[in-house]
Amino acid sequence: MARTARLSSSLIVSTALDLVDRHGVDALTMRALARALGADPMAVYRHVRDKEALLGALCDAVLADLDRFDPDRPWRGQLERFAWQLRDSLAARPSLAAVLAGAPVTPAALALTQQAVVLMTGQGVPLDVAAGGLATVFAYVIGFAVTEASLPDPAEGRDELRRAALHHLGDPETEPPHLDTALRLVEQPADFGFGLELILEGLERRVPPTGSSRDADGS
Amino acid sequence: MARTARLSSSLIVSTALDLVDRHGVDALTMRALARALGADPMAVYRHVRDKEALLGALCDAVLADLDRFDPDRPWRGQLERFAWQLRDSLAARPSLAAVLAGAPVTPAALALTQQAVVLMTGQGVPLDVAAGGLATVFAYVIGFAVTEASLPDPAEGRDELRRAALHHLGDPETEPPHLDTALRLVEQPADFGFGLELILEGLERRVPPTGSSRDADGS
DNA sequence: ACCTGAACACCGTTCAAGT
DNA sequence: ACCTGAACACCGTTCAAGT
Numbered sequence: 001m002a003r004t005a006r007l008s009s010s011l012i013v014s015t016a017l018d019l020v021d022r023h024g025v026d027a028l029t030m031r032a033l034a035r036a037l038g039a040d041p042m043a044v045y046r047h048v049r050d051k052e053a054l055l056g057a058l059c060d061a062v063l064a065d066l067d068r069f070d071p072d073r074p075w076r077g078q079l080e081r082f083a084w085q086l087r088d089s090l091a092a093r094p095s096l097a098a099v100l101a102g103a104p105v106t107p108a109a110l111a112l113t114q115q116a117v118v119l120m121t122g123q124g125v126p127l128d129v130a131a132g133g134l135a136t137v138f139a140y141v142i143g144f145a146v147t148e149a150s151l152p153d154p155a156e157g158r159d160e161l162r163r164a165a166l167h168h169l170g171d172p173e174t175e176p177p178h179l180d181t182a183l184r185l186v187e188q189p190a191d192f193g194f195g196l197e198l199i200l201e202g203l204e205r206r207v208p209p210t211g212s213s214r215d216a217d218g219s
Numbered sequence: 220m221a222r223t224a225r226l227s228s229s230l231i232v233s234t235a236l237d238l239v240d241r242h243g244v245d246a247l248t249m250r251a252l253a254r255a256l257g258a259d260p261m262a263v264y265r266h267v268r269d270k271e272a273l274l275g276a277l278c279d280a281v282l283a284d285l286d287r288f289d290p291d292r293p294w295r296g297q298l299e300r301f302a303w304q305l306r307d308s309l310a311a312r313p314s315l316a317a318v319l320a321g322a323p324v325t326p327a328a329l330a331l332t333q334q335a336v337v338l339m340t341g342q343g344v345p346l347d348v349a350a351g352g353l354a355t356v357f358a359y360v361i362g363f364a365v366t367e368a369s370l371p372d373p374a375e376g377r378d379e380l381r382r383a384a385l386h387h388l389g390d391p392e393t394e395p396p397h398l399d400t401a402l403r404l405v406e407q408p409a410d411f412g413f414g415l416e417l418i419l420e421g422l423e424r425r426v427p428p429t430g431s432s433r434d435a436d437g438s
Numbered sequence: 439a440c441c442t443g444a445a446c447a448c449c450g451t452t453c454a455a456g457t
Numbered sequence: 458a459c460c461t462g463a464a465c466a467c468c469g470t471t472c473a474a475g476t
Contacts, residue, residue, distance in 0.1 A: 107383030143357070165329040
């Protein structure tokens, strides 16, 4: 019966992530976290420097949960899977997208980057293409996830949005063409796969062709 | 001598933006804003619903400050200029990038989208390509700007970052290849133009060729 | 030496009291 | 009717007092 359930960093992180999953990152206060842990509000500070470090640890946990890169399988499919997995993970906890955007350099991010560089350069992708490609994919996924998470409730103030937009357009007498199309575009989530395909396709076109039809297999 | 300098929404927004430019968004508190305006802390609430609305108005002002799209000039160059302008604007006030990411639907955003749809479809870009392209460019710029603004001070805790990353990689006995390369990649700002080029190039390839060599000029 | 919780210095916002 | 500022309900974090 001895309550030896001491606090640990991993317990703190998993409890905090659970709080974020259920009630959003705004509900993650040091006091609420301590309550969920059944501990004193200050006990958490024994294991975590401050709240910023706690949020960084959450981001690291999310990234560490993604599949590793396998250097023996084609890079393009793996980069695509990585992008979808990260997007899905952030879509499941929307409020964390902005947090990850604000703390992108974590140990797991470094580990993933190292594996991706090995994967891509090992398969003939020039280093600068691999570097630019990784940065592009990451920026795209983050930007997409944060934007998607921040879409306002449709119809919420749509009339005012329209009116104010018309004012920006110089209050024309006739309705500007495609205004309703544009309204739909900014209100609806976009097609994640479309932009990802643009990026991956561009990367593939920057990989010099291998001389023969196969040269990595069987050596 | 009568102090008739009444508050107005535009004065509030420009004063708030100035505060953000000089001291970052964290320094933008309702109290500090009122102080900068020489007004009572609560006077701002006469013109702005709450702080979220104030931040939204700041984002709108940043977007409204960008060049308009001109339907008579090539879409690709204008989309490229838009991306660079927005990136530069956010690089000049880094802390606002995350705010814009969290409030992407504003009147100016709608106006820009409407103009971009007119521009692109008017020059033969299929609507779904234009829609996907705009969303992709926006997500990329936002994600890039937020990530760039959040890069930690290099060398700040680099050793701990390395050690923790090695732990994620399974504590190998030999140094994983390209780890220093990866460290450089996650610490340094990436090449904004590279990813933008990937996206624009992919869009261009999705525009069906016009029948003759010229058909929009002179008509 | 470690842990606790009262207290500090904020914050956004409400609301009753003034003009 | 409009404007003000004291007050409320928080927050992250410090630090002195306990074990």
